[in-house]
Each structure stands twice: as structure tokens, then as C-alpha cells.
Amino acid sequence: MKRNFLFVNTIISELNSTKNEFVKIKEELNSGLSDILLKGLFTYQVSKFETTLNEIIKMFLNAFPEKIPEKSFKPTKEKVIENPESLISSVVDSYINELSYKNLHEYLKVFIDITSIEENTDEIIDKLIEMKETRNLLVHNDLKVNEIYLAKCKNYKRASDRDINKYIDFDEEYIKECLNLCVDFMDFYLLTKLQMKYKDYTKIKAMKEIWDYLFDTPILKFDDFWEHDGTYLSYFKMDEETLKAKITMCSTTEKMSLFYLLIQYNDSLVEAYLEKYQYRLLSLGNLHGKRKEDHIYLQAILTKYPRLFQQDIRHHIT
Numbered sequence: 001m002k003r004n005f006l007f008v009n010t011i012i013s014e015l016n017s018t019k020n021e022f023v024k025i026k027e028e029l030n031s032g033l034s035d036i037l038l039k040g041l042f043t044y045q046v047s048k049f050e051t052t053l054n055e056i057i058k059m060f061l062n063a064f065p066e067k068i069p070e071k072s073f074k075p076t077k078e079k080v081i082e083n084p085e086s087l088i089s090s091v092v093d094s095y096i097n098e099l100s101y102k103n104l105h106e107y108l109k110v111f112i113d114i115t116s117i118e119e120n121t122d123e124i125i126d127k128l129i130e131m132k133e134t135r136n137l138l139v140h141n142d143l144k145v146n147e148i149y150l151a152k153c154k155n156y157k158r159a160s161d162r163d164i165n166k167y168i169d170f171d172e173e174y175i176k177e178c179l180n181l182c183v184d185f186m187d188f189y190l191l192t193k194l195q196m197k198y199k200d201y202t203k204i205k206a207m208k209e210i211w212d213y214l215f216d217t218p219i220l221k222f223d224d225f226w227e228h229d230g231t232y233l234s235y236f237k238m239d240e241e242t243l244k245a246k247i248t249m250c251s252t253t254e255k256m257s258l259f260y261l262l263i264q265y266n267d268s269l270v271e272a273y274l275e276k277y278q279y280r281l282l283s284l285g286n287l288h289g290k291r292k293e294d295h296i297y298l299q300a301i302l303t304k305y306p307r308l309f310q311q312d313i314r315h316h317i318t
Contacts, residue, residue, distance in 0.1 A: 001213050001297060004088070005305070006063035006309055008198040009231065011056055015186050015194075018052040020180050029172050029179075039138055042175045046135040049182045053111060054096050056190070060114050061092045067114050068095055071148040083239040103152055104129045117193040126156035131178045134158075134168060143167050159283040186277050202231045207308060211300060214257045214294060236265055247273060253291045257298055264302055 007308050025041050033041070061068055065088050072095040099107055105125070130153045137143050145159040145168050204226075211222045227234040238246070250258060253277055255273075262269040302308065 001299065002209060003297070003304075004063045005209075006059060006198065006201045007203055007206070008195060008201045009203065011059060011192065011198070014052060014055050014059075014073070016046055016189050019183055019186060021168065023047055023182055025174065028178055029176060038172060038175060039170075042170075042178070043135060043138060045175070045179060045182070046132060046168055050100070050132075052102065052186075053107075056097055056194075056289070057099070057111060057114055058092055061095065062088060064114075065092070068092065072098070074247065085283075104132050115194065115197075117190075117197060123156060124181065124189070126153075127181050128185060129153060130156050130158065131181060134170070134174075134178075137168060138170070143170050203308065203312070204228045204230055204233065206305075207233070210298070210308075211261075214298060215254060217254070219246055220254065220258070235311055236262075236269065243269070253295065256295055260295075260298055260302060261309050 022045065025045055028041060029038075068091055073091055098123070099110055102110070108125060109130075116118040133149045133152050134143075137149055139146065144165050145163045147164065149168075150157060150161065150164070152158065155282050207226070211220075225236060225238050247255060247258070259270050259273070
């Protein structure tokens, strides 16, 4: 049974959040800033772009750990002993840190492979590489052109061999161009493709997979309990009398699993039954074999995704 899930809405929210940050940077640029503040905004903008890509990779690798290269699985003895449940996250963080040292062209190749989106050969990639290398000139060489910049910016560059040790052009307009470049990349290269390819990877999909795995009985149909639109969870739709009848027909194991799920949504749904079944909720002593494994699995899932069976507050980020 799956223990890790990808949520396309979380990816979209991450991208839209970064786009909103870029809008704020544009507003700051229009207010007229000193050279020092311009340099600071530019450095932050490039870093924000990179961390956003890292966050998307992290979401994918945590959901699909099989995509992590085998050579990256190097957990230490301490990690295994202290917290075996966090091993995947630890390996993912280590791998992403390793990726961060690659040049942007290599990094994007890995990004494309992990997300399984179609490769884009447009010049936008070359311009993103140039943007990053200009940031590196700013941070490491006071914006003076060097051989590293010329070597890494192979297909698009704003300087030549004659400009080595000269200052590269850097002003408000260049920063705005880079902002537009990042937004275009996120809109047309990431948002559109990721949303299209992973449109079915929703919270409801994960909820259904967990529910169907736990409850193999016609009396516990997912859609009998939850109102949703395939993406968002609207509300728990079963009335008290119907819920009571369902609980009465459930096995001990089904009751335990059902109570854990309903408590996460709203503990008042099962308050009337807790006193009667409390000892079963707090002890796994009466469970054995697959029933025990299933319940331990459910506890781990609800710990890892504490808001999975909670109602969604709809909102639209533009």
C-alpha cells in the first residue's frame, strides 16, 4: 500500500506563491531603489526561483522515492537508530543539496526526469542559465565578467572575451526582464505541464486509495461519507442516525480505522462512541497479522499527513 502521496494543488500553490513574491519585487522596483537594494532584490529573486524548483523536486521524491538515484541512499547508522521513519526525507534533503551544486542545465535535466514532463528546448533555458551566472558574478566577482561566466553561458550570454574583468550590464530593466523570464518559465513550462500531467493527483485521490485499502465492504463506501468535487473535500455528509447504523455493522478493526479517520476530520463525530470503544482505540493488543499492520499503517499516514481528512477551505490564488 502506498505510504507517500503527491498533491498537485500543493505544487500549484508553491508556484503561485513564488509568482506573487515576484509581483511584490516588481512593485518594489517601480518605487525607485538604490543600487545596493537592486542587487539585494535580484539575489533574492534568483534564490527564490531556485528554492521553488527544489521544493517541487522534494515533493516528487517524497511521493516517489523510487526516483532517487540508488547511489544517494547513504543513511548513517545514527539516522537508522534515531528515526527510521525520517530516512526518506533525510535522503531527499541530501540529494537536493547535492543537486544544488550542479549547473542549471544539468539541474533542469534532472528536474525533467524526476517530474516526467516534456523537455523544452526553447531559449528560455539558456536565458535562465545566464541569469543564474549573472547572480554568481554579483555574489562572487562584483559583477565583473570572468571566464566561468563565459564558459557556462554557452548559447546565450551578455558579454564576450573582450569583456573579461569589465562590469556586466546590470540595472532595473535587466532585473525586470529576469522576473518576467522566471514567471514565464513557471507559467508555461511548469504550471501548465505539471497541472496537465498530474491533474488527477489530488487529496481526494489519496483519501480514496487509503479508504479503499482499509475498507473492503459495501457498507463503507467512500462517497457515502464524503462530499467532494474530486479535488477538494467539502464536508462529511452522513447524518448521525445513518452513521450510527454503519458503526453498528462494522467489525472491530473497521470501527478502529473509521474512528481514527473521523477524529481527524472532526472528533465530535465519534464522541458518542468513544467511551464504549476507547480501549480498542488505545490498544493494538487485540489485533494481529494484517489487521494490525493495516492499523499501524493508518496511524503512520495520519501522522505524516495530519490534514488529509480535514475539510478544505477553498481559495484561489491568482
